[in-house]
Amino acid sequence: MTDGPSDDRDRRAVETIIGVALPRAWPRGAWPAGTRVRVVHDRAWHGPWLQEFSGTVSAMAAPVPIRNPRAEAGELEYWVEFDQPQRDADGDGPYRKALIWARYLVADEDRTRPRRLPTA
Numbered sequence: 001m002t003d004g005p006s007d008d009r010d011r012r013a014v015e016t017i018i019g020v021a022l023p024r025a026w027p028r029g030a031w032p033a034g035t036r037v038r039v040v041h042d043r044a045w046h047g048p049w050l051q052e053f054s055g056t057v058s059a060m061a062a063p064v065p066i067r068n069p070r071a072e073a074g075e076l077e078y079w080v081e082f083d084q085p086q087r088d089a090d091g092d093g094p095y096r097k098a099l100i101w102a103r104y105l106v107a108d109e110d111r112t113r114p115r116r117l118p119t120a
Helices: 005-018
Strands: 036-039 053-057 076-086 095-101 105-107
Touching: 036 076
Parallel strands: none
Antiparallel strands: 036 053, 036 105, 053 076, 076 095
């Protein structure tokens, strides 16, 4: 999947804010850009978004391993473009795209199978 104009603008904006280039090399085993996903609530609390909703893995940047002690080994985070703007669990937003941990994503093709976390 190629980048769209929105991905290009978003990438430039995020890179300007963080001061470094976003990764472009897609890790082996990661869901490809264009994968339809459902953003789901955490099993332990009603978040991190107000509701569950659909979106698409964005080509804006490649998924990367999460560097956080709460992340599972090799867990990736993905840029996801939402079908409709969404508010987070605190009511902030609405957002049209966000960086989301894999544990909160279920690929549409996987809805009837047990959840799996794509890893690096």
